[in-house]
Amino acid sequence: xxxxxxxxxxxxxxxxxxxxxxxxxxxxxxxxxxxxxxxxxxxxxxxxxxxxxxxxxxxxxxxxxxxxxxxxxxxxxxxxxxxxxxxxxxxxxxxxxxxxxxxxxxxxxxxxxxxxxxxxxxxxxxxxxxxxxxxxxxxxxxxxxxxxxxxxxxxxxxxxxxxxxxxxxxxxxxxxxxxxxxxxxxxxxxxxxxxxxxxxxxxxxxxxxxxxxxxxxxxxxxxxxxxxxxxxxxxxxxxxxxxxxxxxxxxxxxxxxxxxxxxxxxxxxxxxxxxxxxxxxxxxxxxxxxxxxxxxxxxxxxxxxxxxxxxxxxxxxxxxxxxxxxxxxxxxxxxxxxxxxxxxxxxxxxxxxxxxxxxxxxxxxxxxxxxxxxxxxxxxxxxxxxxxxxxxxxxxxxxxxxxxxxxxxxxxxxxxxxxxxxxxxxxxxxxxxxxxxxxxxxxxxxxxxxxxxxxxxxxxxxxxxxxxxxxxxxxxxxxxxxxxxxxxxxxxxxxxxxxxxxxxxxxxxxxxxxxxxxxxxxxxxxxxxxxxxxxxxxxxxxxxxxxxxxxxxxxxxxxxxxx
Amino acid sequence: xxxxxxxxxxxxxxxxxxxxxxxxxxxxxxxxxxxxxxxxxxxxxxxxxxxxxxxxxxxxxxxxxxxxxxxxxxxxxxxxxxxxxxxxxxxxxxxxxxxxxxxxxxxxxxxxxxxxxxxxxxxxxxxxxxxxxxxxxxxxxxxxxxxxxxxxxxxxxxxxxxxxxxxxxxxxxxxxxxxxxxxxxxxxxxxxxxxxxxxxxxxxxxxxxxxxxxxxxxxxxxxxxxxxxxxxxxxxxxxxxxxxxxxxxxxxxxxxxxxxxxxxxxxxxxxxxxxxxxxxxxxxxxxxxxxxxxxxxxxxxxxxxxxxxxxxxxxxxxxxxxxxxxxxxxxxxxxxxxxxxxxxxxxx
Numbered sequence: 078x079x080x081x082x083x084x085x086x087x088x089x090x091x092x093x094x095x096x097x098x099x100x101x102x103x104x105x106x107x108x109x110x111x112x113x114x115x116x117x118x119x120x121x122x123x124x125x126x127x128x129x130x131x132x133x134x135x136x137x138x139x140x141x142x143x144x145x146x147x148x149x150x151x152x153x154x155x156x157x158x159x160x161x162x163x164x165x166x167x168x169x170x171x172x173x174x175x176x177x178x179x180x181x182x183x184x185x186x187x188x189x190x191x192x193x194x195x196x197x198x199x200x201x202x203x204x205x206x207x208x209x210x211x212x213x214x215x216x217x218x219x220x221x222x223x224x225x226x227x228x229x230x231x232x233x234x235x236x237x238x239x240x241x242x243x244x245x246x247x248x249x250x251x252x253x254x255x256x257x258x259x260x261x262x263x264x265x266x267x268x269x270x271x272x273x274x275x276x277x278x279x280x281x282x283x284x285x286x287x288x289x290x291x292x293x294x295x296x297x298x299x300x301x302x303x304x305x306x307x308x309x310x311x312x313x314x315x316x317x318x319x320x321x322x323x324x325x326x327x328x329x330x331x332x333x334x335x336x337x338x339x340x341x342x343x344x345x346x347x348x349x350x351x352x353x354x355x356x357x358x359x360x361x362x363x364x365x366x367x368x369x370x371x372x373x374x375x376x377x378x379x380x381x382x383x384x385x386x387x388x389x390x391x392x393x394x395x396x397x398x399x400x401x402x403x404x405x406x407x408x409x410x411x412x413x414x415x416x417x418x419x420x421x422x423x424x425x426x427x428x429x430x431x432x433x434x435x436x437x438x439x440x441x442x443x444x445x446x447x448x449x450x451x452x453x454x455x456x457x458x459x460x461x462x463x464x465x466x467x468x469x470x471x472x473x474x475x476x477x478x479x480x481x482x483x484x485x486x487x488x489x490x491x492x493x494x495x496x497x498x499x500x501x502x503x504x505x506x507x508x509x510x511x512x513x514x515x516x517x518x519x520x521x522x523x524x525x526x527x528x529x530x531x532x533x534x535x536x537x538x539x540x541x542x543x544x545x546x547x548x549x550x551x552x553x554x555x556x557x558x559x560x561x562x563x564x565x566x567x568x569x570x571x572x573x574x575x576x577x578x579x580x581x582x583x584x585x586x587x588x589x590x591x592x593x594x595x596x597x598x599x600x601x602x603x604x605x606x607x608x609x610x611x612x613x614x615x616x617x618x619x620x621x622x623x624x625x626x627x628x629x630x631x632x633x634x635x636x637x638x639x640x
Numbered sequence: 641x642x643x644x645x646x647x648x649x650x651x652x653x654x655x656x657x658x659x660x661x662x663x664x665x666x667x668x669x670x671x672x673x674x675x676x677x678x679x680x681x682x683x684x685x686x687x688x689x690x691x692x693x694x695x696x697x698x699x700x701x702x703x704x705x706x707x708x709x710x711x712x713x714x715x716x717x718x719x720x721x722x723x724x725x726x727x728x729x730x731x732x733x734x735x736x737x738x739x740x741x742x743x744x745x746x747x748x749x750x751x752x753x754x755x756x757x758x759x760x761x762x763x764x765x766x767x768x769x770x771x772x773x774x775x776x777x778x779x780x781x782x783x784x785x786x787x788x789x790x791x792x793x794x795x796x797x798x799x800x801x802x803x804x805x806x807x808x809x810x811x812x813x814x815x816x817x818x819x820x821x822x823x824x825x826x827x828x829x830x831x832x833x834x835x836x837x838x839x840x841x842x843x844x845x846x847x848x849x850x851x852x853x854x855x856x857x858x859x860x861x862x863x864x865x866x867x868x869x870x871x872x873x874x875x876x877x878x879x880x881x882x883x884x885x886x887x888x889x890x891x892x893x894x895x896x897x898x899x900x901x902x903x904x905x906x907x908x909x910x911x912x913x914x915x916x917x918x919x920x921x922x923x924x925x926x927x928x929x930x931x932x933x934x935x936x937x938x939x940x941x942x943x944x945x946x947x948x949x950x951x952x953x954x955x956x957x958x959x960x961x962x963x964x965x966x967x968x969x970x971x972x973x974x975x976x977x978x979x980x981x982x983x984x985x986x987x988x
Contacts, residue, residue, distance in 0.1 A: 101651040105655060204930075206934050217702070233695065296710070297698065
């Protein structure tokens with residue numbers, strides 16, 4: 078059982094490995110998905126919020142810029158600065174503008190020395206600080222391009238800041254004054270539809286508007302410590318999105334409160350951990366049971382095969398697993414069957430070969446044949462010593478050929494020489510009572526056949542022929558039809574009935590037979606075992622008297638003599 | 641175990657890959673730089689906590705197109721930061737009174753404001769190092785509702801039995817304003833080394849309800865009614881009065897000392913040009929008018945326009961502080977003060 082235990086462990090390892098990879102990728106994907114979901118949501122919210130802010134701001138900026146660039150206003154300011162008109166028309170224009178503008182604005186008109194010419198602030202509101210600041214703004218506005226607007230942020234002492242837009246007034250390309258627009262912080266009301274926190278600053282970090290007072294650090298400043306998406310403000314975590322409005326010179330920070338939710342993080346990590354543990358346990362159990370069920374079949378197979386080896390070779394595997402292992406069992410059974418068959422075949426071939434050899438040897442040293450031949454030679458020595466001499470030569474050749482046991486297969490041509498010698502000897506014995514005719518087609522002679530193939534047939538014909546008749550004829554024919562070599566021995570002896578022939582035909586292919594036609598049986602079995610099913614022996618009774626025995630050899634698997 | 645190790649390794653590799661992808665992604669994201677104008681910047685260390693900075697810094701930034709980075713803290717702490725070269729490196733120190741600044745004079749860069757000639761003679765830059773930007777005067781602040789019929793016109797009146805435990809002042813050891821108050825008292829009550837003056841200090845401290853750690857607490861406690869009398873400095877109290885707090889400012893009939901608050905450029909600063917601009921700026925007429933008129937502080941400028949809540953200086957008995965004496969004897973005065981504290985604690 079050690080082998081199958083190893084297989085089971087291996088199987089389990091594979092399953093665990095695969096499942097753990099699955100669990101690992103699953104956990105990673107889950108975590109990544111969670112992070113992505115949060116990131117995308119925050120990013121989108123922050124961006125949408127920034128869009129609300131920037132749309133509003135751009136709107137305000139554009140309106141303000143349009144007002145400052147308005148030619149009527151510019152002309153009026155020029156006239157005022159040139160003392161051509163007094164300031165009485167200015168308030169009207171400002172009121173008109175204020176009516177359509179979403180926020181309260183104040184106007185300050187300064188001359189080129191930056192002294193106040195007109196201001197819509199009251200004297201109470203207009204203090205030294207505002208005055209100095211306005212001068213500083215004008216000084217900076219002096220430096221901007223011809224149609225440009227300088228923007229700044231006014232702030233003092235805890236009050237809400239003003240976004241200031243300053244437009245220098247030119248006459249013949251020379252600055253003659255400054256028109257400053259102070260936009261008061263009423264963004265809160267304008268931005269009522271912004272869902273999240275937001276801060277508007279200029280490029281120097283001066284806060285124009287902040288949805289929360291606590292975002293402001295230092296003196297009206299907001300400068301996040303980093304450009305990263307997540308920033309800390311007063312210990313609170315925010316997701317940050319920045320948008321820049323280049324023309325207005327402002328940066329919009331959209332902030333989504335994004336607390337480091339430890340309990341959520343713990344829950345997520347815990348969940349992943351528990352899932353991993355659960356999957357791991359599950360994987361283990363599954364791997365165990367899968368490996369067990371699979372290895373059970375393997376164990377059975379191993380046991381069955383062992384039974385074959387130890388008990389007997391006729392034992393066949395029985396598998397009731399109805400899977401590939403059952404098929405393996407079946408295949409092994411089939412393999413065992415064919416091995417067995419082959420084994421039997423080989424054993425029989427060996428046995429028949431032995432018998433044939435013995436028979437052949439026996440045939441050559443057949444005492445009757447030898448005795449008869451020697452008797453003939455003795456008689457001839459008296460009457461015809463020349464013929465006796467030729468007979469002795471033939472007998473010697475026969476003896477040499479048959480005793481030479483080194484070759485089992487020969488060319489048909491060679492075998493026929495032997496047959497001819499044999500028939501010559503027989504003819505000298507029976508004289509005119511025995512006639513033989515040999516008609517072998519030329520191609521047949523080169524075929525390789527078992528040695529002494531035809532001899533038993535001829536011997537039979539002569540042996541049985543002379544039992545009932547005084548005169549017999551033996552014919553030996555050979556022809557090729559495709560790959561099949563037909564050799565037939567025909568005699569006109571007693572023959573046999575059709576029924577006898579059929580029963581004989583059947584019996585000669587049986588593995589074991591006890592009939593008197595042992596010779597035929599041996600030839601037939603030998604041909605079958607050597608050349609396969611389509612080779613063999615056919616016994617054909619002649620219509621008149623006599624019998625025809627046909628040897629059929631499929632030479633596809635055979636060889637031919639090479640000269 | 642081998643498998644788990646191998647698996648962990650694989651897991652770690654996957655995790656690392658994912659993290660690096662996210663990190664790289666976010667890097668690209670963040671690399672979208674904003675063209676925030678890279679202006680000049682200067683670093684100002686200051687011990688000021690009042691609205692003076694609000695009126696100074698944004699205007700300075702606008703006028704000179706410069707970014708100001710403020711580092712706030714106690715003066716002593718700021719000086720040690722400068723000595724240790726902590727970042728951000730200071731360009732300007734703006735804070736305490738003459739004696740405090742003078743004892744750290746080796747840290748300052750020589751510079752005399754272009755406006756120095758317009759300042760009052762006494763408060764010009766005689767050392768070549770430190771520029772006065774306003775005057776801090778000690779005063780007594782009284783909660784009008786709580787004092788009822790107690791007459792408080794001078795230091796002597798503070799020894800009234802009814803004020804026992806109802807007076808607050810700050811600790812001269814950590815507050816430069818409280819130290820100024822102490823020297824003011826000594827000078828007004830007989831002199832820095834007068835026995836009578838020190839005896840008065842002893843009696844006054846025995847009257848104290850609290851010695852606070854900061855000046856801010858002093859005037860706020862009086863304004864909120866926790867104490868009847870506070871010994872503190874003028875400008876925050878004037879602001880509180882301006883904001884209609886229930887307070888009255890008493891300039892003691894024994895005399896009031898004004899000491900200049902000073903700023904200086906720190907030696908080896910990183911932006912000398914703008915530091916000089918800053919010193920010029922705080923001593924300019926414009927800013928001095930803002931301080932005097934808007935913030936109700938005593939200007940050092942000769943003809944600054946003072947705010948309406950400031951009692952005209954002519955109506956106050958002004959004593960001249962012996963700055964030379966005080967700057968050389970600061971430690972002695974503080975140790976004498978500590979001895980009195982120890983004695984009073986012992987009596988308890």
